[in-house]
Amino acid sequence: MSKKKNNSSIKLVLTQLVLDIFEQSGNAPLNYKQVSAKLNVRDPESRETILEILKEEAQKGTLKEVSHGKFQLRELKTFIEGVVDMTNDGSAYIVTDDPDETDIYVAPRKLRNALNGDRVKVYVYAKSKGQRQEGEVIEILQRFKMEFTGIVKVSERFAFFIPDDRKMMHDIFIPLSDLNGAKNGIKAVAEITDWPAGAKNPIGRIKNVLGVQGENDTEMNAILAEYGFPLSFPKEVEQESEEIPDVITKEEIARRRDFREVLTFTIDPFDAKDFDDAISFHALPNGNYEVGVHIADVSHYIQPDSALDKEALERATSVYLVDRVIPMLPERLSNGLCSLRPKEDKLCFAAVFEMDEDAHVINEWFGKTVIHSDRRFAYEEVQQIIEDKAGEFAKEILKLNALAYKLRERKFKNGAISFETTEVKFKLDERGKPVGVYIKERKDAHKLIEDFMLLANRKVAEYVSKMGKGKHKYTFVYRTHDSPKADSLASFAQFAARFGYRINMKSDKEIAKSLNFLMEDVEGKKEQNVLTQLAIRSMAKAIYTTKSTSHYGLAFDHYTHFTSPIRRYPDVMVHRLLFHYLNNGQSANEAYYEKLCQHCSQMEKKAADAERASVKYKQAEFLRDQIGSVYTGIISGVTEWGMYVEIIENKCEGMIRLREITDDFYTLDEKNYAIIGQRKKKVYRLGDEVKIKVKNVDLTKKQIDFSLVQE
Incomplete structure (x- = not known):
């Protein structure tokens, strides 16, 4: 130098x-x-x-x-903290914690080795009139991630690692001694170990070799690694799970309410292996019904601060990729000890309700139970019983369905919003290659279970929220959902009006009513997915928090997650806290639980992103054999460089680049969700139907390119 x-x-x-x-x-x-x-x-x-x-x-x-x-x-607020949001050209915007603050632009040379997602301290320059707010990174406070998936490139004297992440602008230098057996061209996980001052590239080591690029297992594991989910359980965690006794003692049964003689069953997908909820049903002499929502008692098996507990908290959720589940708990627990398998005694934590004919809750009880499931149903079997009005336990299932209908009706009357998105599923061959696409249907059998789970979640949250008064409220883990911002909703309403839907924005109840009418009316129509996705995007995101505020989407004043502790850590926390309070325990530390809630919300988002990435990969893989095929699609997104189109037949989404539409020069009209030709004024709007040809597929980038077939 x-x-x-x-x-x-x-x-x-x-x-x-x-x-x-x-x-x-x-x-x-x-x-x-x-x-x-x-x-x-x-x-x-x-x-x-x-x-x-x-x-x-x-x-x-x-x-x-x-x-x-x-x-x-000149101004004391010269330094701010925020998170790096990298752009495609290597510059970044620093997003501050204050939603009213403008994002700070940082040029590439002033990032000082900060990477996308890092928390940084920024020195903000004095702003000239009419100019954007600019600054430079002066300190990296917290790295967002240090591990990346990508391809290893080995030469005679050194190796480089090229990350898959498009927002990671630097290749990683790998000394030959740190290749960990990785060969040239192989897909792997690399970890940054050092970044010397003044060095253009960070130094790293190969942590895991994933396999040959393009192979199903390699790519699915790469998605998990990219979002920070481990590919296996540490030995001590597996060992701890193996050491848990599988015998339920008489003493343990004596401490619980015994439901083994009461009709109980589970309803799950046909290929499910972990059954974490069961329903018990009993007609009472007074004409009412006792309905028990029994949830796997995971907190009985996982003790706080054990290796199992720490690993479950770290993961915070199970991850559902297209072809596999990455469980939060080792298989012995998730598919064995905790799973409510038929014809076995199982330990549960339950919410038990006495309900009248109109599904009003007359009495409620929360506590530990022991059950013996009489039957394991798949959704399809229960749906058949509902439709045929005949079959095993038909009388009980039909009554539960009737009660669920009344719960649902009341929920929507109170302002809940029904978002029925179409869920795409792939038919895979034995090598994991997609050979077909189908839409997963949600029928009454799914909704029956959902409505009783919602009831249990709501009633548990209401019960704890009434404990203590004012400042002495009991600390609890709630699931909350803010009402949407007025400008986001107004923007959506303007777009929906193009399809003939009016959103009444007078009150939350009227908004919900309009949205429900839209969701009902749009079902099965070609624009269903576009409108539903846009409506969801205009909503706030649901989070976990200790603050007891309402759930806008469900129109519940109090709501929590109690019903899935096998696959969600917040439910484990809810079980522990509820049991503690049922036994007259003092209120738990709010700051501690709020921190755990934030972590769980972040991991939930990562899991959703990983699931989306696996769907995108399978869509690209499915269309790779369809190059040149022509389809009809719906414009599902518009940007300054292109428009996204979702194929109606199989819901696969790709992009038409504006520079490749040659009959005019097209630009983005952001306000009207449209692309407009500058000379001929031809308009392509979000929701419009277009014919496309599959032009190119890049599996590595999970990217599908279409070309427009012009009439």
């Missing part, structure tokens, strides 16, 4: 230190001698440089000279 370049690097670091001093000193006016003293700088040359820096920063507008030789920050 040249001496000149070295000096400029030192000056840059010194500038940041100087500005830090003003911030740390509460922005008291300081001269260059005082700044030097605070920095413990004594040599005349460096003190001279500090004086230079003060004058230069005053010229830039960062500092102001308040009296001769004394300087102050």
